[in-house]
Amino acid sequence: ITSSSSSSSLNAVENAVSSAPDILLAAGAALATLGAAAAALGKLPSFGGSADQSSRVNGNAIGTEAAPEIIDVTIPYDAASRLAFESYPDDGVDYVQFKMLYESQMVAEVKAKVQERKVKEMQLVLDELEKDAAEIRFQIDELFRPKTTVDEETVMNDSGSVTSVDLSIDYDAAAKSAYEASGK
Numbered sequence: 001i002t003s004s005s006s007s008s009s010l011n012a013v014e015n016a017v018s019s020a021p022d023i024l025l026a027a028g029a030a031l032a033t034l035g036a037a038a039a040a041l042g043k044l045p046s047f048g049g050s051a052d053q054s055s056r057v058n059g060n061a062i063g064t065e066a067a068p069e070i071i072d073v074t075i076p077y078d079a080a081s082r083l084a085f086e087s088y089p090d091d092g093v094d095y096v097q098f099k100m101l102y103e104s105q106m107v108a109e110v111k112a113k114v115q116e117r118k119v120k121e122m123q124l125v126l127d128e129l130e131k132d133a134a135e136i137r138f139q140i141d142e143l144f145r146p147k148t149t150v151d152e153e154t155v156m157n158d159s160g161s162v163t164s165v166d167l168s169i170d171y172d173a174a175a176k177s178a179y180e181a182s183g184k
Contacts, residue, residue, distance in 0.1 A: 080106075 076082065081102040085095050170176075 078099060081099045082095075084102055085093070085098050088098070
């Protein structure tokens with residue numbers, strides 16, 4: 001595989017993939033219609049009953065078959081890449097190379113979607129952790145925020161007005177108290 005043929009094949013895959021969802025939906029709808037039509041005509045194999053029993057509608061026999069006709073509705077493993085290849089307008093592209101590049105691109109797209117989902121989940125967890133951390137910071141600030149200053153306290157006097165009382169202690173208060181208690 002040369003670089004130029006690999007590049008043109010990759011472009012072929014990208015072009016086919018861009019139109020592949022419509023083709024895949026149409027193929028799925030066609031298969032569903034085929035299955036419904038076969039079931040309505042009684043052409044699907046019966047499971048659990050004998051093949052010579054009559055089909056009945058409202059209790060009336062509508063026909064008897066010795067063996068039901070089997071309709072193959074299997075979907076090949078490479079159906080998506082084959083549909084994309086068939087819808088690609090360039091006839092010079094090799095299917096094997098196209099399929100390899102198509103499958104590689106599909107795997108890469110799925111991996112990217114998985115990673116995108118994981119990143120979104122991790123972002124939600126991170127947002128929740130940041131919210132919890134902010135709440136903890138707020139609680140710590142509230143816990144350690146002083147309610148009053150160390151050297152004064154607000155009290156109400158007899159008249160109902162608020163006054164401040166000095167609560168500071170001199171550094172030598174303990175020595176003065178001991179001296180006064182000794183009686184000298």
